[in-house]
Structure formats: structure tokens, C-alpha cells
Amino acid sequence: MDIPRAIWRGRTKPELLKLYYFRGIDIDLVVAGVDTTPTAVEWAMAELLRHPEKMAKARAEIEQALGMDTKVRESDIPRLHYLQAIVKEIARLYSPFLLPHKADTEVDLCGFKIPKNTQIMVNMWAMGRDSSVWQDPDRFEPERFLDIEVDIRGTDFELIPFGAGRRTCPGMLLGYRMLHLILGSLIQSFDWELGNGETPKTMDMSEKLGVTLNKAKPLYVIATPIKLQH
Numbered sequence: 001m002d003i004p005r006a007i008w009r010g011r012t013k014p015e016l017l018k019l020y021y022f023r024g025i026d027i028d029l030v031v032a033g034v035d036t037t038p039t040a041v042e043w044a045m046a047e048l049l050r051h052p053e054k055m056a057k058a059r060a061e062i063e064q065a066l067g068m069d070t071k072v073r074e075s076d077i078p079r080l081h082y083l084q085a086i087v088k089e090i091a092r093l094y095s096p097f098l099l100p101h102k103a104d105t106e107v108d109l110c111g112f113k114i115p116k117n118t119q120i121m122v123n124m125w126a127m128g129r130d131s132s133v134w135q136d137p138d139r140f141e142p143e144r145f146l147d148i149e150v151d152i153r154g155t156d157f158e159l160i161p162f163g164a165g166r167r168t169c170p171g172m173l174l175g176y177r178m179l180h181l182i183l184g185s186l187i188q189s190f191d192w193e194l195g196n197g198e199t200p201k202t203m204d205m206s207e208k209l210g211v212t213l214n215k216a217k218p219l220y221v222i223a224t225p226i227k228l229q230h
């Protein structure tokens, strides 16, 4: 990571270390914050376009809760239970790995001995699709979350898309709210159609693993604005 010459010229060593440290934090925030939310929104829109009846159900909930003349706001999220269920279902289906962690000491985890200094990768994708926990795990079924209480903010360990504990995602509350707001606004404000000749049945839903789990073939859609009453 290079810092331009004009910035480091004439600075003392501690000053330079500080610069590197803060620059590292900036880069962390951009890398970790930029890709995650849009990727989740893309998967959610793809699933909703594959299941138009669920898109209609989500819009009906918003219309019923807010009427036709108010845009979705952050304060509306607690009332939009189906929207929350969609976000949880997307987190269950399309979360990749947590960041790598390292065991500080030897630990016993569910009968497995993890030696000190082992690097641990938590596979959230596999956790989300574990058939001993989730019924019909590969199916997009937000309704499953209407009957059970699962908090995805790091307290219910069957679903931890932001991680949990001391190294949990520091952008969690921002990401969590943005997901609901963006998705709610998109559902409320536009009619959606698939582009590029794709149909709900033939849509390519393959995945591409990076730091986030991306859609291998980007979603191509046509959006028609719906006029809110004002």
C-alpha cells in the first residue's frame, strides 16, 4: 500500500506509521462496505424476480403498512415483517465465509480439538444450507422466518451473516438498515421485468465466490417507475 510522496515527505516515523494505520482502516471500510450491501440486494432482486408472487406479497405489505403516498423510511422497518423475512432468507442463502480468524489458544469445539494458532474459516454458506437446521434449505422461502424468531445481528448462531462476537462486522447496523431501505424502496417504487430474454424459469443463478458471494451472471432488469401519489 503506497502513500504518495507528497504526503509522506518530511514526516517522522511515528507520523508515517499512523498514516499507514488509518489508510489501512479506510481501505478496510471501503472493501468491506462497498460490495456487501449491493451484492445482497442483487440476490434479493433476482430471487424476487424468479418468484413474482413473493415480490407481489412484499409490495402488498408495504402498501398496506404505508399506503400509496409515503416512501419507505428507516422507522418503517419494524412493521415490515415480510421484508425482514426476505432479508434473512437472502442472508441464509447467499452469505459466503466469515473473514479468517485465528485461535489464540487451543479450544475444544463441539468435540473437535482446534490447536493454538489454527486459522479458522467459518463457512456460512454451508450453515445456511444445512438440512438438519433448515427445511428444504435450497428453496427461497422467506415465509420460514415469519414463524420463528431469528436475529441476524449476531445472537442466533444458526444465521450470522455479519459474524458474531468481538470481531463482528462494524458496519452491521448500517448494512442491516440499508438492506431493508434499498430493497423496500425498489419493491415499492418500480415494476420489474427481466431483461436479456431471461425468464423466471431459465434465470442463471450460479454463484461466483470472492470476498462476497457474487452472482456469476449480473442481473439484467428493466425497471418502470410507479408513480406514488406524491
Ligand code: HEM
Pocket (backbone or CB within 6 Å): 028, 029, 032, 033, 034, 036, 037, 040, 097, 098, 099, 100, 160, 161, 162, 163, 164, 167, 168, 169, 170, 171, 172, 174, 175, 176, 179
Ligand atoms: C449487508 C451488508 C454487510 C454484510 C453482510 C457484512 C458482513 C461482514 C462479515 C461477515 C464480516 C466478518 C466478520 C467475522 O469474520 O467475524 C465483516 C467484517 C467487516 N465489515 Fe461488514 N458487512 C456488511 C456491511 C458493511 C459495511 C456497510 C461496512 C462499513 C461501512 C462494513 C465494514 C466491515 C469491516 C471494516 C469489517 C472487518 C472487521 C474486522 O476485521 O474486525 N461492513 N462484515
